Amino acid sequence: MAIDVSDLSIRYEANEILSHISFEINAGEIAAVIGPNGSGKTTLLRAMLGLIPSTGIVKFDGQPLSHMRARIGYLPQRFHFDREFPITVGEYFALTAQKKLSSQSLHQKLEEVGLLPSILQKKLGSLSGGQLQRCLMAHATLHHPSILILDEPSTGIDVVGEQQFYDLIQAERTNHQTTILLVSHDIAVVSAVVDQVVCINKKLICFGPPKLALTEEKLSELYGAKQGHGKGTLFFHHRHHP
Amino acid sequence: MILLEFLTLPFMIRALIAGAFLGVLLSSLGVFVALRRMTFFGEGIAHASLAGIAIALLLGFAPLPVAILWAILIAVLLFIVERRTRLSSDTILGIFFTSSMALGVILMNQTNGYQPELISFLFGSILSVSVNDLWIIGVFTAVIMSWLLRFRGHLTFLSLSEEQALVRGIPVGMQTLLLYIALSVATVLGVKILGIVLISALLILPPAISRLYTKSFHSHLLWSILFSEMIIFSGLLLSYFYDLPSGATIVLLGAVVFFLSLLLKARR
Numbered sequence: 001m002a003i004d005v006s007d008l009s010i011r012y013e014a015n016e017i018l019s020h021i022s023f024e025i026n027a028g029e030i031a032a033v034i035g036p037n038g039s040g041k042t043t044l045l046r047a048m049l050g051l052i053p054s055t056g057i058v059k060f061d062g063q064p065l066s067h068m069r070a071r072i073g074y075l076p077q078r079f080h081f082d083r084e085f086p087i088t089v090g091e092y093f094a095l096t097a098q099k100k101l102s103s104q105s106l107h108q109k110l111e112e113v114g115l116l117p118s119i120l121q122k123k124l125g126s127l128s129g130g131q132l133q134r135c136l137m138a139h140a141t142l143h144h145p146s147i148l149i150l151d152e153p154s155t156g157i158d159v160v161g162e163q164q165f166y167d168l169i170q171a172e173r174t175n176h177q178t179t180i181l182l183v184s185h186d187i188a189v190v191s192a193v194v195d196q197v198v199c200i201n202k203k204l205i206c207f208g209p210p211k212l213a214l215t216e217e218k219l220s221e222l223y224g225a226k227q228g229h230g231k232g233t234l235f236f237h238h239r240h241h242p
Numbered sequence: 243m244i245l246l247e248f249l250t251l252p253f254m255i256r257a258l259i260a261g262a263f264l265g266v267l268l269s270s271l272g273v274f275v276a277l278r279r280m281t282f283f284g285e286g287i288a289h290a291s292l293a294g295i296a297i298a299l300l301l302g303f304a305p306l307p308v309a310i311l312w313a314i315l316i317a318v319l320l321f322i323v324e325r326r327t328r329l330s331s332d333t334i335l336g337i338f339f340t341s342s343m344a345l346g347v348i349l350m351n352q353t354n355g356y357q358p359e360l361i362s363f364l365f366g367s368i369l370s371v372s373v374n375d376l377w378i379i380g381v382f383t384a385v386i387m388s389w390l391l392r393f394r395g396h397l398t399f400l401s402l403s404e405e406q407a408l409v410r411g412i413p414v415g416m417q418t419l420l421l422y423i424a425l426s427v428a429t430v431l432g433v434k435i436l437g438i439v440l441i442s443a444l445l446i447l448p449p450a451i452s453r454l455y456t457k458s459f460h461s462h463l464l465w466s467i468l469f470s471e472m473i474i475f476s477g478l479l480l481s482y483f484y485d486l487p488s489g490a491t492i493v494l495l496g497a498v499v500f501f502l503s504l505l506l507k508a509r510r
Contacts, residue, residue, distance in 0.1 A: 049409050069411030081402050085277060086453055086462040092402075095395040095459070098410070123457045 001061040001071065001146040001179050002027045003048075008056035010040075010047055017043055019203045021056070023196075030173055030180040031196040034187060036223050039201040041183045042077055045151050048181075049074060060147055070098060073145035075136050077152050077183070083125035089135060090120035098143055106142075112171075113138045114164050129156035137165060141172055148172060150182040166193050187214070248482050256376055257368035257488070260435060261474040263383040264444065267428045269470035270390055272445035273463050274421060276453070277401040282332050283422075284442035286339035287429045290316045292346030292438060294430075295363050300349055305359055306375055306434065310382075313426035316342060321419045366437030366489030368478060379431050386424045393417060398459060435474075436489035444470065447496035454503045473499060 003025040010017040018040045025031045033041045047054035049072070050065050060068040087095075093106060107117045113134040119127070127135065133156050140148060148169070154162040166189060172178040181198075184190050190197065191210045199205040199213065199222045206218040248254045275281055294312025298305040316338050323334050350360065362370040390397065396417050400407040408414045425445075432441045448470035449462070456462040477492030484491075 051405055051408065069409065072409065074406070074409045076406070079403060079406070082277065082279075084453075085402060086456055087398065087402070087459040088457065091398075091459045096399045096402075096406075096410070 001068075003031075003147065003179060003181060004057070004059040004062070005048065006057040006059075008044070008047060008054055008058060010043060010052065010054045016202070018047070018054075018200070021198075021200060021204050023198050023204065023207045025179055025181060025196055027061070027179050028173060028177040029195040030169065030182070030193060031198060032190040032194040033181065033183045033198045033200060034185075034190060034222070035200045035205075039222075041200065042151055044198075044200060045149055045181070045183060049149065068147070071146040073140035073142075073148045075133075075140040075148075075150045075153050077155060079132065079136055081125075085125055087124050088120065089122050089124055089127070092124050092135070093120070093139065093142070096139070101142070109138045109142060112141075112164070112168050114161055130158065130161060133157055134161065137168065141168065144172065144176040144178065146176075146178060148178050148180045148182075150180065152183050152185065154184075154186070162189070169193070248479070253369050253371070254478075254482060256371045256373065257435065257478055258475065260371045260376055260379050261478055262471065263379045264428075264432050264435060265448075265470040265474045266467050267383045267386060268432055268441075268444040269448040269466040270387065270463060271421075271425050271428050272449040272470075273452075273466050274397055274401055275425065275445050276449045277398075280331065281442070281446050282335060283425055284429045284445040286335040287313050287316060287426045288433055288438045288441045290339045290342035291430045291433060292363075293342045293349065294346075295360065296346040296349035296353070299353055299357060299359060304374070305363065306378060306430070309363075309430045309433070310378075310427055312342075313430045314423050317422040317426040318419070321422050325415070362437075363433055364438050365487060366433065366435050366440065368435060368481065368488045371434050375434055379434070382427050382431060386428060389420065389424065394463075397421065436492060440489045440493045443493040443496060444474075447493070447500055448473065451496070451500050451503050454507050469496075469499065 005024070006022050008021045009019050021044060023031075033044060035041050043052065046052045048058045048065075058065060060072070065072075093101060103117075106120075110117055110119065115131065115134050115138070119131065119135070124132075124135075133153070137150075137153060140150070150169070153169075154165050157165060169180055169182070170193065173180060182194075191214070194210060196208060197210045197213050198207050199218060201222055201224075205222045206213040206215075272284075275283060291309045291313045294309035295305045297303075297312065298308035301308075320331070320334055320338055323329070324331050327334070350357070359370070361367075396407070396412045399410065399412055400414050400417060404414055429441055429445070432444055436444060448466045451469045452462050452465035456465055473496040474492055477495045478488055480486060480495065481488040481491040
């Protein structure tokens with residue numbers, strides 16, 4: 001399912017947060033939104049999902065968001081909830097899943113994100129940051145959505161877990177033709193995994209396949225100061241691990 | 243046998259049946275009230291219903307249906323204003339609650355003589371539950387509990403994260419409005435036994451006690467209902483045998499169970 005963003009802008013009082021962003025991602029592609037801190041990456045995803053008001057047009061396979069919600073999986077950057085909320089992981093999946101789940105498919109999904117089925121009996125609020133992120137990833141991909149929107153999916157995850165995440169993302173795309181849009185700080189991983197990059201810093205700086213779009217000039221424009229890397233080498237030196 | 247003589251008294255039977263319905267209804271809704279941190283809601287709606295009761299008494303209508311309609315109106319207005327302003331729910335509810343109560347006081351000032359109905363609504367009375375009231379309480383309990391059980395997943399999801407629920411396509415606005423309406427109706431129904439002043443305790447105490455013992459959602463819901471029924475039945479019986487006001491007895495008993503549970507948990 002294709003994603004088409006056309007002339008999307010966000011204003012908050014007198015400030016323009018995002019200005020005239022347009023890009024198109026084809027069905028089955030993986031695209032990454034990159035940019036420095038505060039450039040509006042998360043804001044862009046939230047606007048596309050209708051969580052904050054914006055102007056412009058966002059279409060999923062030619063349809064407005066309201067027609068497509070059930071086919072979109074979303075993993076937020078931070079999942080704010082009351083940690084004292086009395087709910088087990090198993091209940092979280094059972095109560096919030098779109099369709100009835102067999103325990104076999106749920107166990108398999110947990111395994112894919114590196115969790116044991118015994119986690120289902122644990123209280124959701126007692127999970128570590130990494131365990132919670134893995135649970136949310138499993139939740140977002142549970143019913144193989146047509147579009148997967150991931151805001152820094154590997155936040156709080158160790159290196160092994162990060163690789164599992166990207167393997168899962170690739171498998172979703174290969175097996176289910178899922179279109180994936182993710183936000184990441186990790187340009188090295190991004191360049192290895194994605195088909196398109198959307199570079200933003202309040203406005204669209206560049207868009208296209210990483211090797212063509214991420215020129216030294218564009219990266220300097222994107223991140224402001226000189227990077228101190230030769231052309232292309234930034235891909236392999238600009239890694240941040242939370 | 244003397245202990246069971248209350249079962250021969252029709253008003254006591256009606257109070258026990260009403261208590262059984264209200265115990266299920268208020269504690270179940272109270273679970274979501276606590277999860278969404280809106281404990282002021284019951285308090286506010288109960289006090290706001292005073293205007294509805296005063297209008298009914300002034301016009302000579304049955305107070306309960308008019309108070310229910312008034313509370314629904316307040317709930318809908320609260321929902322609309324909450325969505326259209328940046329004010330917090332507590333602030334908006336506080337404004338509605340005090341202004342509606344003020345309206346009730348002014349309207350009551352226009353009614354002549356002693357108003358026993360009004361006193362029973364303020365402080366609750368097991369004598370005041372009529373057969374008609376029982377029907378109203380029973381029907382609303384059935385309707386609200388059916389909705390709550392059918393959509394408990396939606397309600398849990400939006401209590402956990404409204405944003406995630408919205409992305410998933412859950413009708414967050416509609417379910418929130420329905421929750422406000424259900425809470426308003428349930429609160430006014432409970433006013434018959436506990437009174438305007440004390441009713442919010444039945445929304446707060448059973449889930450608070452249950453939360454001390456449970457870690458899963460379904461056991462939390464179940465134990466909230468069980469604690470609620472236990473407190474209401476024991477409170478009604480104590481109030482009957484010792485000739486105490488029913489609402490105050492139920493609330494005090496609930497508070498004792500809560501503090502004993504806290505102590506028990508602290509000693510473990």
